[in-house]
Amino acid sequence: MTQVTITDGSGWDPMKCTLVWFVSGLSLVAIVVILSVLVVSQQASDVSHTVMDVGSTAPSPLPTTAPTSIKSYLLSLLPDETIVALNDDESPQSQAFEWLLVDPFLDEFTEWRIQQRFALMTLYYATGGNSNWFNNTNWGSSINECYWFAAAPCECDVILKLPVDNDTKVDLLSTNPCGIGYQSTPNDTELSSGTFGGRYQNLLLSQNGLQGAIPEEVFLLLTSLSNFQVHLNELSGSISTFVRELSSLQIFSVFNNHLSGTIPTELFFIPTLLEIDAFHNEITGTLPSEVGIPDLAGLLFDGNLLTGTLPSELGAQVASSLMTRLYLNDNSFQGTLPSDIGHLTLLEPIFVSSNLLSGTLPSQLGLLTNLHTISFRRNLFTCSLPSDLGKLTSLLNLGLNNNQLDGTIPSEVGNMRSLVAFVVHFNALTSSIPTELGRLESLDTLALLNNFLSCTIPTELAMLHQLRKMYLWTNELTGPIPSEFGVLPKLNFLSIEENQLSSMVPTELGRLSQLEALYAHRNQLSGPIPSEL
Template sequence: MVIVLVSLLHFATFATSAASSVATAGTAAEALLKWKASLDNKNQSLLSSYALQPYFSSFPNLLTIDLFNNSLYGTIPDSIGSLSKLTHLNLANNNLSGTITPSIGPIPTSLKNCTSLKRVRLEGNQLTGNISEAFGIHPSLYYIELSDNNLYGEIPPELGEAAQLGVLDLSSNHLTGMIPKELGRLKSLLQLLLSDNQLSGSIPSEIGMLSALTDFNVASNNLSSVIPKELGECSKLIFLNLSRNILRGSIPSDIGSLQSLQALDLSRNLLTGEIPPQLGSMKQLETLNLSHNNLSSSIPSTFDQSASLTHIDISYNELEGRIPNIKAFHEAPITALQNNKGLCGNATGLEACPKMIPNLPSKRNNQFLVIILVSFLGTLFIIFIIVGVSLILCRRVRKTEAKSKEAQNDNLFAIWSYDGKMVYENIIDATEEFDSKYCIGVGGYGSVYKVELPTSQVVAVKKLHSLPDGEICNQKAFTSEIRALTEIRHRNIDQEYEAHIADFGTARLLKHDSSDWTSLASTFGYMAPELAYTMEVNEKCDVYSFGVLTLEIIMGKHPGDLISSLTSSAFTTLNMPLKDVLDQRLSLPMNEAAREVLSIAKIAIACLHTVPQSRPTMQQVSQELSTQKLHLPSTLHMITLGEVVDL
């Protein structure tokens, strides 16, 4: 508290104009002393029972108020509205309640006077009031978080004038009315979170104009009409949640053009028709929930090639026929497939699909037709035998030649010293022309296949994605990088410092006859969120990816949902026990192991900070991992995520 007061005094003293600096500094200093005295009278070192009533009117040049994650109670003071230069207001995660005093309205109408506002965070309180009276024109405003309160009223259309707005989170309130079409003007908007309210009407087609949008969540409202096809124009969308509404009609095929989408939830609506085949061609889609609708017909065969899909739920529909032949459907629990018209296939709880039996020739066919049919089938059978024998003989010849050539070559993969065509043909044969069943991983730069060569040597082969314009990389640069990979020596490999596997991926592809434009080649779900709009790759991006991978290791699954919750600083997430986050397949660690897990969890969460500058460096991470582990404040099963963050 002393540091805070000294900092405020320093600001109040030196942020005034030259003409009135002495008078303003004196007023600010007097106000600070009064506030300090009120705190001292509490005879406490914390603010756990302190009402938020400082003398804000005495600080006309105040730029930032940041009192989040305390236990402040009472109402927000009138005097905040007089701070015309205020840019950041953060009172999140307190116990503020009731309406804010009459002069500033239920949601501070005096905030309209704070035209310099850039960031407002009031989430996780018990605030009430009409949100439509809160905001005016704020040209510099880029972040609004008012979730988990008791606000009511309609979303003000004036928010469409906040051209710099990047995050708008009004979820978990009591908002009514329609979603303003004016929000379609927010060209910088990344997250639009309006879930768990009482919004009605249709989803505005203008949302499709939000070209930078990555997260759109309007779940648990009363939205009706159809899903606008214009959503397919939000090309950077990663998370789309329209669940728990009363949306009607069919699923627009335009949704399939969202090639960056990782999670799609359309469950618990009144959707009808068939599942669009385009959804099976979405290369990054990991989670798909279409349950509790009225979808019919069979599941499109395009899902047979959906290698990225890991979780599905299509229960409570009218679907029938064979399920796709991929892991996501084969390993899905019966609860994700149940209550359909007649699904079959290789999954727990489903019946096997019946084999198709061709119809026998009708007895009414005349003898001449029978003779022609038999002759045709006999000829076709002979042709198949000849072609089959020829293919077998050719394959044997190729294998014999390959073995003889490989026997003469001591190092099969020496750079450009072997028959490249022969090795390529061996790879094609071993993978059956790169069939998806041999695919063991997909990244932003290519797909990796497991290949067993005729010499019984097992290797990993990466098939690079083609460039957007169809051109290939510079041959000389490509050859040089391959040579570097094969000659590398590193202490983290075998005893001879020889590499056995390497991931050849380049974050930037350049062409000699073009300007220096970059092309993102990272894996979705692991890259830092700021990459989506800054396209700037730096150390902090790697730190974020390290945090995602570390959480995935201790959780036993991708931590996408947890990261989203941590990013929004949801109150329920911070109170979640750490033991519920750990891999449920393993027993709860004890003693020294528990301390190590606690340290790793703290480091991982710190690496995921939404502000890149607040993430640790990798050197700091290394030092934390090598130093003595944290002392357990209580038994591991009682520690919450919030306590981990505060350690």
């Protein structure tokens, strides 16, 4: 059968048209799908880029050695006082800072090591280390500061128990200062880097030509110091109040310098403080009442310009068990000697000579049974000698000359069997010389001159077989010269002039084989000079 196709004149085919629309629809859908995929992909890409950008702007960890700005980092480690000083390019602080910036091992140091090295170099520049020091070996070099000359840090936590004797402390300079406190010797790597060494506990720079003022950085940054010795130099300026930062300080030795200003009370608030050696300086003001706070073993301020009274707090701590030395000679202290000083029962020497002290000598001195020296010379003390002095059986030297003491010499003085020197001249002592002085079997020097002593010279003095010098001139002594003096084997100086002695010079004096000088003029002696003399 033949298929007949009916068409109109326009050539429109319904089936073909449907097919075209179907294909076009599929294409459009495909395009939409493709575009959607592209858009989503682009958005994902944008999100990815956004996350990466956010991550790149987060702060990076700080370097383990120092922040990007080395100067800013170093400045952050320094106290405000130093920052002010850095405004002066010529200051010791500025010189130390410039030195620190080029330290080859700076990035290996902890913060306290940086501060320690900076403080030491500030001290170096401030006191003429590069020009005046007698020895500046290794100072400012790149090696570990524990091996710079004359500084003795302690690697471990053991606190050095250094003796408080002046001579011993000076002798420490003859040892290797960097070896003190070390338990081992560092190798070359440790010596040249920051991996060895500890905090400074002992700074020994005595007798080394230091000049100028002690910079405050020493006190603000070397806070572990227990032993600070800069004596026998040419240091000037005052003692900084920042000394209080040395909370572990035991020995503070600055004697024989030119330090001025007042004594900072902050010094006495250091609980570990044992010894203050500040004699022979130009320190002014008073001795603070806070002196009674620390349990000091030694307080040495003789040879300064101190004034005012001696505070009662000096001996107020009954429990004080360490004070063994008190040196306040050659100042201008006034007032009385506080009776509370009797609490310092371990005191060995007490020196307050050449002051303006007055009043009576406290009987509490008799409680200080460990005393070996009393030096109260050249003051204005009055009244009589306390009989309690006889309790001081360990006393070696009693110096009370050039005062205004009156009354009699107590017989109890004869109990001081260890006495080597009994010096009470230039006073107003009266009455007779007690016979009990003959019991002082260790006596070397007897000085009673320029008093108002009367009566005869006791023959018991001939029992003083260790006696070398006897000064009795300018008194009111009467009677003969004791012939018994001829048995004094060591006597080499006898001065009895300007008295009222009578009779003849005894021939027995010719037995004094050690006698070098005999003064007996201005008496009422008679007869010839014995040929035995």
